[in-house]
Amino acid sequence: xxxxxxxxxxxxGLLDPSSQPNQNNTTKKRRxxxxxxxxxxxxxxxxxDGRGILPRSESIFGKFHPSFMKVVIFLSxxxxxxxxxxxxxKNQIKGEKTNGILDAVYFCxxxxxxxxxxxxxxxxxxxxLLACAFVFMGMALVGLILSNAADYLVEKQxxxxxxxxxxxxxxxxxxxxxxxxxxxxxxxxxxxLSLLLLLIMAGTIFLTRVENLDxxxxxxxxxxxxxxLGYGDKSFSTEMGRIFAVFWILTSTICVAQFFLxxxxxxxxxxxxxxVKWVLTRKLTLVDLEAADLDDNGAVGSTEFVIxxxxxxxxxxxxxIALIMREFENLDVDQSGTLSxxxxxxxxxxxxxx
Amino acid sequence: xxxxxxxxxxxxGLLDPSSQPNQNNTTKKRRxxxxxxxxxxxxxxxxxDGRGILPRSESIFGKFHPSFMKVVIFLSxxxxxxxxxxxxxKNQIKGEKTNGILDAVYFCxxxxxxxxxxxxxxxxxxxxLLACAFVFMGMALVGLILSNAADYLVEKQxxxxxxxxxxxxxxxxxxxxxxxxxxxxxxxxxxxLSLLLLLIMAGTIFLTRVENLDxxxxxxxxxxxxxxLGYGDKSFSTEMGRIFAVFWILTSTICVAQFFLxxxxxxxxxxxxxxVKWVLTRKLTLVDLEAADLDDNGAVGSTEFVIxxxxxxxxxxxxxIALIMREFENLDVDQSGTLSxxxxxxxxxxxxxx
Numbered sequence: 001x002x003x004x005x006x007x008x009x010x011x012x013g014l015l016d017p018s019s020q021p022n023q024n025n026t027t028k029k030r031r032x033x034x035x036x037x038x039x040x041x042x043x044x045x046x047x048x049d050g051r052g053i054l055p056r057s058e059s060i061f062g063k064f065h066p067s068f069m070k071v072v073i074f075l076s077x078x079x080x081x082x083x084x085x086x087x088x089x090k091n092q093i094k095g096e097k098t099n100g101i102l103d104a105v106y107f108c109x110x111x112x113x114x115x116x117x118x119x120x121x122x123x124x125x126x127x128x129l130l131a132c133a134f135v136f137m138g139m140a141l142v143g144l145i146l147s148n149a150a151d152y153l154v155e156k157q158x159x160x161x162x163x164x165x166x167x168x169x170x171x172x173x174x175x176x177x178x179x180x181x182x183x184x185x186x187x188x189x190x191x192x193l194s195l196l197l198l199l200i201m202a203g204t205i206f207l208t209r210v211e212n213l214d215x216x217x218x219x220x221x222x223x224x225x226x227x228x229l230g231y232g233d234k235s236f237s238t239e240m241g242r243i244f245a246v247f248w249i250l251t252s253t254i255c256v257a258q259f260f261l262x263x264x265x266x267x268x269x270x271x272x273x274x275x276v277k278w279v280l281t282r283k284l285t286l287v288d289l290e291a292a293d294l295d296d297n298g299a300v301g302s303t304e305f306v307i308x309x310x311x312x313x314x315x316x317x318x319x320x321i322a323l324i325m326r327e328f329e330n331l332d333v334d335q336s337g338t339l340s341x342x343x344x345x346x347x348x349x350x351x352x353x354x
Numbered sequence: 355x356x357x358x359x360x361x362x363x364x365x366x367g368l369l370d371p372s373s374q375p376n377q378n379n380t381t382k383k384r385r386x387x388x389x390x391x392x393x394x395x396x397x398x399x400x401x402x403d404g405r406g407i408l409p410r411s412e413s414i415f416g417k418f419h420p421s422f423m424k425v426v427i428f429l430s431x432x433x434x435x436x437x438x439x440x441x442x443x444k445n446q447i448k449g450e451k452t453n454g455i456l457d458a459v460y461f462c463x464x465x466x467x468x469x470x471x472x473x474x475x476x477x478x479x480x481x482x483l484l485a486c487a488f489v490f491m492g493m494a495l496v497g498l499i500l501s502n503a504a505d506y507l508v509e510k511q512x513x514x515x516x517x518x519x520x521x522x523x524x525x526x527x528x529x530x531x532x533x534x535x536x537x538x539x540x541x542x543x544x545x546x547l548s549l550l551l552l553l554i555m556a557g558t559i560f561l562t563r564v565e566n567l568d569x570x571x572x573x574x575x576x577x578x579x580x581x582x583l584g585y586g587d588k589s590f591s592t593e594m595g596r597i598f599a600v601f602w603i604l605t606s607t608i609c610v611a612q613f614f615l616x617x618x619x620x621x622x623x624x625x626x627x628x629x630v631k632w633v634l635t636r637k638l639t640l641v642d643l644e645a646a647d648l649d650d651n652g653a654v655g656s657t658e659f660v661i662x663x664x665x666x667x668x669x670x671x672x673x674x675i676a677l678i679m680r681e682f683e684n685l686d687v688d689q690s691g692t693l694s695x696x697x698x699x700x701x702x703x704x705x706x707x708x
Contacts, residue, residue, distance in 0.1 A: 111583060114468070114581050114582045114583045114584075115583075116470070116578065116582075116583035116584045116585045116586070117472075117585075118471075118472050118584075118585040118586040118587055121585045121586075121587040122574075125570045128570060128571070128574040129570070129573075129574070131574070131577075131578070131583075131585075132573070132574060132577035132578070135577060135578070135581045135583050136577070136581065139581055139610075139614060140614065140617075143614050143618065147618065216479045216482060216483070217482070219486070220476075220482040220483070220485070220486060223485075223486035223489060223490070224470065224485070224486070224489070227468050227489045227490065227493055228468045228470075228582060229465060229468045229469075229470035229485075229489050229584075230468075230470045230472075230583075230584065231470045231471075231472040231475045231485075231586070232470070232472040232475075232585070232586055233472055233475040256493075260493060260494065260497050263494075264497065264501065276677070280677065280678065280681045284685060284693075284698060285698070286695060286698065289693060289694070289695065289698065292693075294656070294657055295655075295656070295657070298694065299690075299692035299693065299694045300692055300693040300694070301649075301655075301657065301691070301692050302648070302649070302679060302682050302686075302691065302692075303648055303649070303655065303657035303658050303660075303661055304657050305678065305681075305682045305685075305693060306657075306661055306675055306678045306679065306682070307657055307660055307661065309678045309681070310664070310670055310674065310678070313674075315669060315670055315674065316664055316669055316670065320664065320667075320669065321660055323630070323634065324634065324659065324660045324663045324664070325656060325660065327634045327659075327663070328656050328659045328660070331638060331659075332656075336653075337655070337656065338653035338654055338655050338656075339638075339643060339646075339653065339654040339659060340643070340652065340653040340654070341640060341643065344638060344639070344640065344643065
């Protein structure tokens, strides 16, 4: 455990260039010697999605990336305005009605998730055009939820899942974090799948008990709802049913969409791993060596090799390298081909002049 | 134009390490001197998505990436089997019927796109469960179409669009390709938007003419369909209408989904550009220099700088570097810290032993 916490502070140092120079220096030396000897899994905690590598870039992301709170605000606003509109225009909506406000919320949710049973339909030019506007905004909102909130919530539950899976093994907090980082998408997928099965069961049981459907009809209605198909021959017609539906439809349709997203992610990761493996194990030829030799000194250094292989893996492009190279030339005031402390004194001012 | 074709052959050399050593050598030398002097835009044709950087990795992708043909085969298979099932079980489907086979195809398309009007609904346990199976498979298939075919088709039309936009300017083929590479997502988005507006108009006009809806109802039905809402109060009830619907629903629902995907992509690209700009323009400190100095020799070489900045941009992770570093250590048989021709003679055999 003592070694573990040492590893962790090592990681913090690695991932954070803004830590004190001294500490950083030790870190750096250790890393390089580790690269020469230690197996990878021991010393890296991969941050695959690029977030969290550097605290500074994270703050940039935080500034432009809509947060979880934003999603909650947008959703409340959407449902609030939607409900108000359809309560005011309740006489211009036809179909099986229960309670005015409840029907309006239910209609909003059924519309924004694109389930569209058709048990309540707009019946005037105004409400028809309103529904058109609300369905497009709803789709954008569901997209926002999928890109932010859903993933965020699943991620928060990961530690609990891995702990539960390893209940009988004596594993430390750090091992759990490492296990999660390595199999991030797999665990997210498993969590999502469990939640989905739970939602399907809950929906089926509810429909048989409260809406008095037989088991096949209940399951059919559940499938038709969570996939946003919504034929509408079976739907929620009681007051109790619609209260349940508002929460259940929103959760389950997003859960199914997220399921397909994780499936695609798993597949992409698998393909990427195959590519990385192939790039790393294929025979290196003289042609490769010449192509990788960026500074043209007849030998390929470790960093040249890293850049060459990263390019081959498709992770970076010529353009990325060229952009950074240009910045390097700008910074290298004494034209020595390397950046050292002396270069830093001048360029900071020449940079400011631009 | 002569210079352009020279540029192009230069690019081919840059992007293809398997070209002859001699040619490659010239290419490499030129590139490095260009990095020192020429503006970037002149010498790189960015391949942002990582595809096509290297012909070899592309072949790997080709092997594992479902192709356009696969999508066509899957779609035909899905519609074929679906139609057969629902033609055989046509007495177990209730609703507005026209022609047996046509209704079955129409029901399949309405189900797989999750529009689910409800004008035709399964009426027995068998057909209900069949519909459940078909909607899940349909969603996966639509996902496959979105991830492959739709983007592929739009990409093919890009050259035509840029040519049309620059009709009055005298631009060469190479300039068009460069323009497309730089604003790839923007052009895809514009193309997609044009197609979407065209489909909305076509649908609205068709519904007013053939299904005899008034203009508001027609537009409402179009919106309710392309968003896969499908309330079902307005749908295609004539034989002619359903023939049109089969093609139009499939195209327009995919077009809308692709629209939201491109919108998200545009936003992500914008954010990524902000991050790259910030990473490249922020002041370099002594702490950064120490962190970037991988080989710990007191100075930061150009390749060390590239790796450090790429990490800061979130394009690569510690794990990526560590993996490649380990491979480098394996290849560096004489432990010289660089790879040269002499290293290549031994490791090839030692690699094979593993």
